[in-house]
Amino acid sequence: MFDDLRDLYQEVILDHGRKPRNFRRLENATHHARGDNPLCGDKMDLWLAFNEDGSIADAAFQGRGCAISMASASLMTETVRGKTPAQAKAMGAGFRELAMTGHCPACDAALEEDMERLTPLSGVHEFPSRVKCATLAWHTLNNALDDPGGKEASSE
């Protein structure tokens, strides 16, 4: 009945949605933010720890949400590791473009390989009400980087 939805729910998304990676509290985190989508009740806590050179050493999250939002957060925690805050933000901007339009012409060539890992989520651009599910994690990441103390991000 739903075979044409396999573009949106690709196997990698179902897999990360069922078994999100880095789904834990990060005890040595220096940065934390909470994300919230009041429409559907999605909530997430994101923690970041940094290397001495300023790059992201570890990213982890906990929360509840749909398969898209869990998979997006899971993939994000894997792809931002080793990135500087500026690179992570650039990826976030690229990802939001990807989620809204299905393409990211402005994506930096240096990030191409990492962005590739996120493309399974590009299918959400055909589902306007679901774009926020995919972008919540990246909004939360921005907040954690800007305000380590833990401001609440909203997908609104």
Add this chain to the structure above:
Amino acid sequence: MMDGLSPAPFDIAAIRADFPILASEYRGKKLVFLDSGASAQKPRQVIQAMVTCMESAYANVHRGAYHLSEQATADYEAARAAVARFINAPSEADIIFTANSTMAMNLVAHSFGRGVLKPGQAVIASEMEHHANLVPWQMLRDAHGTELRICRITDAGELDLGHLAELLADGRVGLVAITHMSNVLGSVTPAAQIARMAHDAGAKVLFDGSQAAVHRRVDVQAIDADFYAFTGHKLYGPTGIGVLYAKADIQRAMPPFLGGGDMIASVGLHHSIWAEPPAKFEAGTPAIIEAIGLHAAIRYVEAIGMAAIEAHERALVDHAMAVLPGIEGLRILGAAQDRGGVFAFALDNAHSHDLSTLLDRAGIAVRAGRHCAEPLHERLGAESGTCRASFGLYTTAAEIDYLAEALVSARRFFA
């Protein structure tokens, strides 16, 4: 039957033909509209009445001394009279037009809450209120010093009347504000009994009838409601028009809500004299076209007969209760004895948003999330939200079967 007549033959095919949108398709799938509890679709009779008003009988009301304005005024006031008959209000003067139910509740919170209730008095709402019948009482508490008491529900999703009695016992309650039918659980509350309990304790009672008025014959005198609120757009009418029934003596005791034109008898630069109710509560140019649309909607449901609509929907609820609980992994919220055609449900392996995306692809429109009832979802352990199927008079048993089939496929999809 409650109106003493046998129900008119319920010709579902003819009814569906009155709703142009039901013939639409998306991606080759026929629309199965199961979100009437959020807002119902409109029959062509309503659409045509509004077009006719704009094409041939439109002007501002209560102002002009020319024939078009007089015609529009007569039509607008005829809508008020139709609403009064629809809920058996003693007089059309007891009917205040608002923008929607939310505005009706806010009007009561403002005019009755601040103008009549005293700080220290309490308002009772319940755990299963729509935010529209909860947030105004929180705001009133913060602004006016009233207390907010929350009546529990049982695990079956029915109002806990024993707890209500406890909350009323100290005699400090000024208002009981309770839904007449839950927008999530479909539970119908025993309105007459609640009103009796409130009155015995010296409190007034307000019912949020947003859902109930669509599915049942409402008689505000039989239940002895002091306030009764409902909205046009869930009753197959347009958006932008709602109704607040308020007893005449209470209206007189209440100060106005919004100030402006139409709500005054005379205006000086420094002081004004209020108009008599209900005009006192209808400042500014009202929703004229929408009131006429609401009148057409009431004519429409009354031509079918509220008793026939109720019987049709009871049969749909029975059918849904026979079909849905058998689906593996499906949880249905609430198990009230008296329930209307509203079902909130969750699949064990699919989030409500993922599920509604799948159902949408099958052509089925359901609501996903927490349906403006966040505390209720917390209470029932469904923080992640649910999907909600809600029926209208055009819903068929075949559509419920199709929903069941789609839910089985959806569970397999996420397995």
